[in-house]
Amino acid sequence: MIRGRLLVPFKALARRAVWGLAVLWVVATVTFLLLRAVPGGPFDSEKQLPPEIVANIEAKYHLDQPVWRQYLLYLGGLIRGDLGPSFKYVGRDVVDILAETFPVSLALGAVALLVAVVLGLTFGILAGERPGTWVDRGGMMLATAGVAVPNFVLGAVLVLVVSHRLHLLPPALWEGPRYLILPALTLGLGPAAYIARLTRSSLLDIARHECIRTAHAKGLSPRAVLFAHQLPNALMPVVTILGPLTAALVTGSFVVEYLFAIPGMGRFFITAVTNRDYPLIMGVTLLYAAVLVAANVVVDFAYAWLDPRVRIE
Amino acid sequence: MTAVNVMVLAVVVFTALFAPLVAPYPYDAQDLASLYAAPSATHWMGTDRLGRDLLSRIIHGTRTSLLVGLVSACVALFVGTLYGAVSGYVGGRVDATLMRLLEVLYALPDLLLIILLGVLIGRGVPGMIAAISLVGWMTVARLVRGEILRWREQPFAEAARAAGAGHARILFRHLLPQTVGPLIVTLTFRIPAGILAESTLSFVGLGIAPPQTSWGSLAGEGWTALKFYPHLIVFPSLAIFVTMLAFNLLGDRLRDALDPTSVTRR
Numbered sequence: 001m002i003r004g005r006l007l008v009p010f011k012a013l014a015r016r017a018v019w020g021l022a023v024l025w026v027v028a029t030v031t032f033l034l035l036r037a038v039p040g041g042p043f044d045s046e047k048q049l050p051p052e053i054v055a056n057i058e059a060k061y062h063l064d065q066p067v068w069r070q071y072l073l074y075l076g077g078l079i080r081g082d083l084g085p086s087f088k089y090v091g092r093d094v095v096d097i098l099a100e101t102f103p104v105s106l107a108l109g110a111v112a113l114l115v116a117v118v119l120g121l122t123f124g125i126l127a128g129e130r131p132g133t134w135v136d137r138g139g140m141m142l143a144t145a146g147v148a149v150p151n152f153v154l155g156a157v158l159v160l161v162v163s164h165r166l167h168l169l170p171p172a173l174w175e176g177p178r179y180l181i182l183p184a185l186t187l188g189l190g191p192a193a194y195i196a197r198l199t200r201s202s203l204l205d206i207a208r209h210e211c212i213r214t215a216h217a218k219g220l221s222p223r224a225v226l227f228a229h230q231l232p233n234a235l236m237p238v239v240t241i242l243g244p245l246t247a248a249l250v251t252g253s254f255v256v257e258y259l260f261a262i263p264g265m266g267r268f269f270i271t272a273v274t275n276r277d278y279p280l281i282m283g284v285t286l287l288y289a290a291v292l293v294a295a296n297v298v299v300d301f302a303y304a305w306l307d308p309r310v311r312i313e
Numbered sequence: 314m315t316a317v318n319v320m321v322l323a324v325v326v327f328t329a330l331f332a333p334l335v336a337p338y339p340y341d342a343q344d345l346a347s348l349y350a351a352p353s354a355t356h357w358m359g360t361d362r363l364g365r366d367l368l369s370r371i372i373h374g375t376r377t378s379l380l381v382g383l384v385s386a387c388v389a390l391f392v393g394t395l396y397g398a399v400s401g402y403v404g405g406r407v408d409a410t411l412m413r414l415l416e417v418l419y420a421l422p423d424l425l426l427i428i429l430l431g432v433l434i435g436r437g438v439p440g441m442i443a444a445i446s447l448v449g450w451m452t453v454a455r456l457v458r459g460e461i462l463r464w465r466e467q468p469f470a471e472a473a474r475a476a477g478a479g480h481a482r483i484l485f486r487h488l489l490p491q492t493v494g495p496l497i498v499t500l501t502f503r504i505p506a507g508i509l510a511e512s513t514l515s516f517v518g519l520g521i522a523p524p525q526t527s528w529g530s531l532a533g534e535g536w537t538a539l540k541f542y543p544h545l546i547v548f549p550s551l552a553i554f555v556t557m558l559a560f561n562l563l564g565d566r567l568r569d570a571l572d573p574t575s576v577t578r579r
Contacts, residue, residue, distance in 0.1 A: 007336045030421070034429050144565070148558040150509050152516045153550040156536060160547075164540055171540075247422060254424070259536070260515045270517055272426055281429070290421045 123215025124199025393453025
């Protein structure tokens, strides 16, 4: 029971925060080293430039310094919340680009998460409530297919049918709520299928437990047993995967952003990689990692809140 | 169901092995008289913008996709098993350190890490395999560690210890064989995961580079002509979907068969 316990144990939260910062530091270091280890620099692909100009460019971005100095400069900037200038988008800071594109990715990810959870739970409960019926069989067949279909295939099919054949929704761009529907479905349907399967099997697992038999024995209606006893227990595995799922939705969105020409962070990441835009790559990676760490912390606490047996240390 | 499933996988593997013999045309042969041709008797799945036979290209792509999926799954399995087994068996501070390290690596988003590693190692098949296995071993390591922890204190392990067996013998002859079931299941799920990762990256142009081809890069080419030549994306997508579905179904069946407490099938 929650009463008598602090809703948010601050000491545990502080400990998680420190750990999260440590993780981000390691991520920054690993990415930094990986990028510096890649043969070829960001300014290689252009036309042969005179050496003076190359030297000027390198001096401007501190690329003429030894790697350890570059690293310290970068960490220093990071602490001040400065991720450096983009190499490719001249005159723009990485922080500005992220501030512009991250909300777009976040909106897409949030709606997709909603799609995944609502559809997944609905179908999972419907199937788990009456195993063996056609609802169960049909739903689970659909879910198995949904887990197996890559999101770019799903997106292509949706665009082909809904936009090009039926002319119901726009096939691309980002100009209002109607533009959100197809991308969110593309991103969210796979996870929805996964949640549906998980919910169903978890419900069936719990159904064999003694507490459920007791609940039936004391005369509760099947519906009351389902919602008061079976479901709260069955939801634990679903809550557990919400952390990784959020991560998958946020990081997986680059494909969907590419498909639908959405000006989000993921699409910038793709161009940043092809352009070798180091600061932008690092910025996106760090932000993704931060989202991931935060999502996992939230899930940990949600878990402890839902299940009184779990204690957070 | 299972029979159909196994047959599909057999066809995929056969196609990959004998791609040049099965394919009606060489994968780079151009039929300049029919660019962007719709499916017909001469070209069953149509042709692409250079007049290349799509069916032949998909058949050759099978090779790439399956190779990447299979090899990366095996490498991930090997590395993950070693890491997890050592961590779980040695325990104590070693275990704590190894698991902390794993936790940090987990905080790096999978696909981003694969992209970064792919850029670092190179965009060919070996680069893709290396990048995907470098990410895939982590789940395996967690699984194996858990299994080892579960079996380590069982009477049979204690008996082996009492009989004077060395650490290596206990680990490899007594403990690891217990994990074979879950490992086989993991392997069947890692293969489609690898295929998915490769095709996703190739689709957005960060994976396999031309002239080599894979299902993902074929679908990516098709995407650019989606509105007017949908056959270019439909057929590669179908190949990916059917293969992934077959592997996933096989994994489900294996898990149900090997785990008596599982209730997914009923």
